[in-house]
Amino acid sequence: MSFDEIYGRGPDGVWRAPGRVNLIGEHTDYNDGLVLPFALGQGVTVSAARRDDGVFELRSLQAAETATVQDPVPGSIGGWAAYAVGVAWSLRAAGHPVGGASLLIDADLPQGAGLSSSAALECAVAVALCDLYDVRVPRPELARIAQRAENDFVGMPCGIMDQSASLLCTEGHALLLDCRSGLSAQVPLDLSGLTLLVIDTRAEHELVDGGYASRRAACEKAAELLGMPALRDVTDLGEALSRLEDPVLRRRTQHVVTENHRVEAAVGLLRAGAVAEVGALLTASHLSLRDEFEVSWPEANVAVEESVHAGARGARMVGGGFGGSVIALVPSDRVPRVREAVAAAYASREWPEPRFLAAAPSEGARRVDR
Numbered sequence: 001m002s003f004d005e006i007y008g009r010g011p012d013g014v015w016r017a018p019g020r021v022n023l024i025g026e027h028t029d030y031n032d033g034l035v036l037p038f039a040l041g042q043g044v045t046v047s048a049a050r051r052d053d054g055v056f057e058l059r060s061l062q063a064a065e066t067a068t069v070q071d072p073v074p075g076s077i078g079g080w081a082a083y084a085v086g087v088a089w090s091l092r093a094a095g096h097p098v099g100g101a102s103l104l105i106d107a108d109l110p111q112g113a114g115l116s117s118s119a120a121l122e123c124a125v126a127v128a129l130c131d132l133y134d135v136r137v138p139r140p141e142l143a144r145i146a147q148r149a150e151n152d153f154v155g156m157p158c159g160i161m162d163q164s165a166s167l168l169c170t171e172g173h174a175l176l177l178d179c180r181s182g183l184s185a186q187v188p189l190d191l192s193g194l195t196l197l198v199i200d201t202r203a204e205h206e207l208v209d210g211g212y213a214s215r216r217a218a219c220e221k222a223a224e225l226l227g228m229p230a231l232r233d234v235t236d237l238g239e240a241l242s243r244l245e246d247p248v249l250r251r252r253t254q255h256v257v258t259e260n261h262r263v264e265a266a267v268g269l270l271r272a273g274a275v276a277e278v279g280a281l282l283t284a285s286h287l288s289l290r291d292e293f294e295v296s297w298p299e300a301n302v303a304v305e306e307s308v309h310a311g312a313r314g315a316r317m318v319g320g321g322f323g324g325s326v327i328a329l330v331p332s333d334r335v336p337r338v339r340e341a342v343a344a345a346y347a348s349r350e351w352p353e354p355r356f357l358a359a360a361p362s363e364g365a366r367r368v369d370r
């Protein structure tokens, strides 16, 4: 179905926002820490037209349900449409007077694969509404507006990474974002002879559930017990760990603090042109997420082990955890071998066949019809 067939007119424009892969820096964003994501070529496209009746009407080429909302307020709508309508609510709450719109959504990004399909949807709608209503918002602020839609309209307490990646990334670069100051830098991601292979483990995650929120709460509790604004502020890990009695809080703290260090180390290596060396940091990040933060899942652990065994320089789970994707840094001539090894390991366990995707660091959200 085309926009014209659904709405009886053409769209005013077409906008697109990408999903992301986080190279490294997992569960650090809501601890005021550092992240290093890059945007994927895959994402969400929104065709949109202004409406003067104030109504939001939504269709998706990937979903049967449609949605019509007169006055977006939290709780007024659920499901996928909440991510889109929530952005209109959040823009208005931030004082930006956007009116209604007819929207048609099309995505080439798998949902629940840990590649930020929700942030891509939010950001595509955000740039579309801003352009339709001539609202000028600096991108870092637009990322916060989209995050607020997810936090307060959808009800998922995510950090700022995914929306920032979708809005701020540039082609050929990873985005170093300091989630406390909001400052960011583009770090060249020159893959020379290496492939960033995304392995969709086919174990779908659902972040609106409690695992993510409980990790976030544990980090906040640990920071409070340490008398710090956030775990970002831990400068002496040994001393901090000795002050925490609860072994769970100790493990969570250990992950966050060491993960921030790994981001800094990865940036140093990338800037020095030593991309292959980043592999060891990826694997260290995975082990920390598996053993200290406890958000990995069996399919991810097997994908990481098999990739490394078959020649990847390193691999790790990406995103919030409990399902989704793994990223492996693989010498390009080893990619077939890695794919075969992971697929064979899944088949022998009777797990669904993994999906593979070669990730190219791509451009952030933009208008695409002109």
Ligand code: GLA
Pocket (backbone or CB within 6 Å): 025, 026, 027, 028, 029, 030, 158, 159, 160, 161, 162, 319, 320, 321
């Ligand atoms: C999800 C959240 C992000 C971030 C990651 C974990 O993707 O949306 O804000 O917390 O998990 O790094």
